[in-house]
Amino acid sequence: xxxxxxxxxxTAGIEIAFKTDxxxxxxxxxxxxxxxVIAPLHKVYKDGSALKIEDxxxxxxxxxQDGKDPLVxxxxxxxxxxxxxxxxxxxxSSTGMCGKWNGKAKDDMTMPDxxxxxxxxxxxxxxxxxxxxxxxxxxxxPDICEDFGLMTEKVGYQEHxxxxxxxxxxxxxxxxxxxxxxxxxxxQEICLCFGDKNCACPVFNQFAAACDAAEFxxxxxxxxxxxxxxxxxxPDGSTFRVAGPKPAPSCSKPKGGRKTQKGCFCPEGQVMEGxxxxxxxxxxxxxxGQRFDIGDKYxxxxxxxxxxxxxxxDEKCEDMQCNTECTENELExxxxxxxxxxxxxxxxxxxxxKPDATVSEPLALTCKVTGxxxxxxxxxxxxFAPEVDVSKPKRIFxxxxxxxxxxxxxxxxxxxxxxxxxxxxDDKVSEGVFEVLLPIVHEDLIEPVQExxxxxxxxxxxxEVKKLGGTITDLSWECNGVKMEQKIVNKKTGCKLVxxxxxxxxxxxxxxxVRGIGSQDSAEIKIEAQANEVxxxxxxxxxxxxxxxxxxxxxxxVTMTAGSVAKKSVKVCKLEDNGKLSKxxxxxxxxxxxxKSLGKVTAASAxxxxxxxxxxxxxxxxxxxxxxVKPAGKILI
Numbered sequence: 001x002x003x004x005x006x007x008x009x010x011t012a013g014i015e016i017a018f019k020t021d022x023x024x025x026x027x028x029x030x031x032x033x034x035x036x037v038i039a040p041l042h043k044v045y046k047d048g049s050a051l052k053i054e055d056x057x058x059x060x061x062x063x064x065q066d067g068k069d070p071l072v073x074x075x076x077x078x079x080x081x082x083x084x085x086x087x088x089x090x091x092x093s094s095t096g097m098c099g100k101w102n103g104k105a106k107d108d109m110t111m112p113d114x115x116x117x118x119x120x121x122x123x124x125x126x127x128x129x130x131x132x133x134x135x136x137x138x139x140x141x142p143d144i145c146e147d148f149g150l151m152t153e154k155v156g157y158q159e160h161x162x163x164x165x166x167x168x169x170x171x172x173x174x175x176x177x178x179x180x181x182x183x184x185x186x187x188q189e190i191c192l193c194f195g196d197k198n199c200a201c202p203v204f205n206q207f208a209a210a211c212d213a214a215e216f217x218x219x220x221x222x223x224x225x226x227x228x229x230x231x232x233x234x235p236d237g238s239t240f241r242v243a244g245p246k247p248a249p250s251c252s253k254p255k256g257g258r259k260t261q262k263g264c265f266c267p268e269g270q271v272m273e274g275x276x277x278x279x280x281x282x283x284x285x286x287x288x289g290q291r292f293d294i295g296d297k298y299x300x301x302x303x304x305x306x307x308x309x310x311x312x313x314d315e316k317c318e319d320m321q322c323n324t325e326c327t328e329n330e331l332e333x334x335x336x337x338x339x340x341x342x343x344x345x346x347x348x349x350x351x352x353x354k355p356d357a358t359v360s361e362p363l364a365l366t367c368k369v370t371g372x373x374x375x376x377x378x379x380x381x382x383x384f385a386p387e388v389d390v391s392k393p394k395r396i397f398x399x400x401x402x403x404x405x406x407x408x409x410x411x412x413x414x415x416x417x418x419x420x421x422x423x424x425x426d427d428k429v430s431e432g433v434f435e436v437l438l439p440i441v442h443e444d445l446i447e448p449v450q451e452x453x454x455x456x457x458x459x460x461x462x463x464e465v466k467k468l469g470g471t472i473t474d475l476s477w478e479c480n481g482v483k484m485e486q487k488i489v490n491k492k493t494g495c496k497l498v499x500x501x502x503x504x505x506x507x508x509x510x511x512x513x514v515r516g517i518g519s520q521d522s523a524e525i526k527i528e529a530q531a532n533e534v535x536x537x538x539x540x541x542x543x544x545x546x547x548x549x550x551x552x553x554x555x556x557x558v559t560m561t562a563g564s565v566a567k568k569s570v571k572v573c574k575l576e577d578n579g580k581l582s583k584x585x586x587x588x589x590x591x592x593x594x595x596k597s598l599g600k601v602t603a604a605s606a607x608x609x610x611x612x613x614x615x616x617x618x619x620x621x622x623x624x625x626x627x628x629v630k631p632a633g634k635i636l637i
Contacts, residue, residue: 011080016061019045019302025059025076028275030289037289038274040250045302053289054248055272056263057234075209081202083209097127120181145191153195154187160197161186163227164204169218170225173211182207201230219243219262234264237277241265248272251283251313285309304339329428333371344371348423350432357416357438359518363408367421367432376403380422390419411438413473413517443519445470446512449494453525457532458563461502465512465523466494472514479510479527501563504529533561536570536611536622539593543627545601554625555595556587556611565589569615572596575608575624587611598627605629 013026021043024031030039030053039055047065054060058077062070068087076082084098094101099108109123110116117123145154164186165171165179186200193199201222208218220242222230232240244265245256251271266277273283285292285307292298292309299306300317307317322340326332330343351366367379381399383390390397390406396415398407408415419434449464463477477484477497489496497510507529513522537557545552554572558565572595573584587594598605608624 011082014074014076014082016074018051018063019049023051023053023061025053025061025078025082028078030059032289038286038291039289040248040272041286041289042252043288043302044300046304052247054250055275056244056248056261056265057232057238057240058263060248060261060263077202077205079202081206083206085213097124120185144188148191148194150191150195154191157187157190157195157197158183160227161190161200164200164225164230165207167225167227169216169221170204170208170211173207173214173216173218176216177207177210177214179207198229201228204228204230232264235272235275235277237270238264238266238272249280251280251286254280254283254313281312283312285313285315287315299339301339329430331371331425331428331430346430347371347428348421348430348432350421350434353433354435354437357408357411357436359411359438361411363411363415363436365406365408365419365421365434365436367404367423369404369423372425374403374423374425376401378423378425379403380424381406381419382422383417383419385418408436411436413438438518440515440520441518443470443516443521444468445472445514445516445519445521446495446523448512448523448525451526452528454528454530455502455506456530456562457504458501458560461499461506461527462496463510463512463525463527464494464496465525467492470519470521471516473517474515476513477510478513479506480508484510502529504531530561532563534613534615534620535559536613536620538611538622538625539595541623541625543625545598545605545627545629546632547601547603547629548632550597550600552598552601552605552627553595554598554609554611554627555593556622556625557592558594558611558613565594565613566615569613570594571612571614573610573612575610581610581612584612601629603629 013024016023016025022033030037030041032041039053039059042050042052044050049063049065051063052061054062058075061072061074061076063072065071068089070085071087071090073085074082086094086098086101091101095110100110107116109120111123111126113126117126145151145157150157161183165174165182182203186203189199189203190197204222208221211218220240222228222232223240223242234240240263242262243260244263246259246261247253247257248261248263248265249256249271251273254269254271264272266272269280270277271280271283284294285296285298287298287300287307290298294309294311296309297306298309299320301320304320304322305317306320307315310316320339324332324341324343326343327345330345331347332341333344333347334341347370349368349370351368352364355363355365357363365381376399380389381391381397382388391399396409398409399405400407404421406419406421416436416438419436420431422429422431446465446467449466453461453463455461475488475490475495477488479497479499484497484499486500487498489498495512497512499506507527509524509526511522511524514520535558537559539555539557543552543554556570556572558570568586570587570589571584572587573581576582585596587596594611598609606627606629608626610624611622613620
């Protein structure tokens with residue numbers, strides 16, 4: 001963070017990433033992966049690394065790894081200052097704010113651009129993470145004393161700082177370690193606090209840490225230095241000790257360790273928990289900053305253990321039981337932070353499953369394998385369907401040395417299709433699938449012969465397109481959204497779709513779709529249906545019949561605009577005076593004429609008759625035919 005109108009930078013917190021965890025020290029709080037936890041804490045990892053955070057008035061963060069105790073140790077004063085110590089095996093590997101541990105003090109303040117900073121301020125600013133909203137680049141560092149009108153007092157502040165740095169062990173160290181930056185920084189801090197000399201204490205502590213690194217023992221320096229009031233303050237119930245136990249007493253180790261460290265320690269028989277001293281017999285169990293009462297069960301997934309709290313700081317742990325069973329082509333893999341192995345399906349994937357292809361340009365298809373190491377011999381590239389091994393034709397394809405990249409050297413219509421990389425490992429098979437298409441552009445390849453086609457129900461529907469000369473590689477028809485599988489007459493100059501016995505529901509539209517080499521076109525034709533007109537016509541409108549005779553036969557002709565007259569679809573009926581039909585009988589057809597004998601003629605046979613054609617509930621009725629009955633032996637005029 002930056003204070004004083006964003007001109008002075010201080011450390012407000014520290015974030016440490018280790019393995020899959022992120023620890024944060026900020027003020028008096030500790031968090032693990034975003035959740036606040038209680039110090040002291042410890043955590044063990046699968047590779048044997050052990051991490052601890054102790055509270056001795058300041059937080060001490062340490063990592064023990066591969067026998068290096070510690071590999072890293074960081075102290076945080078819970079205010080603004082921190083110190084970092086690393087194991088000697090790290091020499092030559094440090095960079096950034098840690099400087100270059102290479103035995104050359106002059107290059108310790110190397111900035112990201114490789115240049116060496118002229119001041120501590122410039123060095124710190126150069127390594128700041130860019131964040132324009134919260135932490136914009138600061139302007140040049142001012143003289144705070146001058147800005148605050150404290151130039152007269154500044155002389156006295158400087159004398160105080162010099163006096164502190166000349167006394168005791170700091171004075172001895174100042175003869176070896178340059179303290180000029182410390183003097184300036186301490187004076188600026190005092191001015192920033194309007195003369196409160198205690199504000200320089202964190203700066204003095206930083207210098208003391210530098211002295212420790214130079215093999216001076218500065219433990220308790222402030223208690224022996226009469227020129228300062230920087231003696232450490234401790235939580236209630238604890239006292240500062242120059243040589244307290246290391247590790248500090250805790251619930252899991254009430255007496256602490258055999259090494260020594262400075263800090264705040266509780267009276268014998270007590271331990272520091274959450275910044276307070278408690279009796280050791282009041283302890284519970286702790287892991288990763290969480291507290292567990294006696295009888296509680298908890299897991300340590302990083303080391304594959306299940307534990308129970310069995311006493312004050314005592315726990316009983318057992319190895320977790322895993323029952324991983326994978327299906328035929330699943331891989332059994334180990335994941336970071338996971339205790340048990342897990343099954344990994346689809347362990348091969350296409351990195352670019354739908355690549356952007358360009359005609360006459362190369363195209364690379366890339367596969368990714370997760371969870372297992374493979375070689376080129378484990379990988380086969382296939383084009384399908386039908387399935388063809390494309391690993392061999394080097395004139396057309398090229399495969400990378402690791403087998404994971406197939407390059408189509410020259411994209412054209414022939415290379416369009418589906419591809420897959422098939423990986424076989426330990427009798428397990430997985431694959432990544434690619435769909436290779438060329439970008440489709442519009443090209444005038446066809447046009448309709450007629451934009452609107454009318455048809456009569458029952459007759460054939462014929463729609464046709466004309467080919468305009470481009471190369472056509474694929475052709476299909478759809479009518480009203482349904483792909484047509486019926487007869488398609490495809491010729492060099494055009495294409496017809498013939499639908500036999502079309503019905504009224506075929507009205508709408510038919511579209512011909514064609515594809516060329518990297519192109520496409522379509523032609524839509526509007527379809528209109530016409531009703532099948534039926535005409536029923538009397539052969540005679542007046543029929544004379546003799547009473548007692550049987551030769552009385554009303555006849556009609558039936559014509560249709562499409563199709564033929566169905567059997568038994570025509571009948572002859574008497575038309576009553578009220579318009580109703582009666583005495584209907586199926587007509588017989590002879591020589592294309594439809595009629596029905598009225599049988600032996602009687603006076604009641606006289607009247608009007610009609611022919612009726614019926615089709616799907618629709619009746620077509622002829623004009624009336626008048627039947628006149630004459631007595632036997634008389635001639636009707």
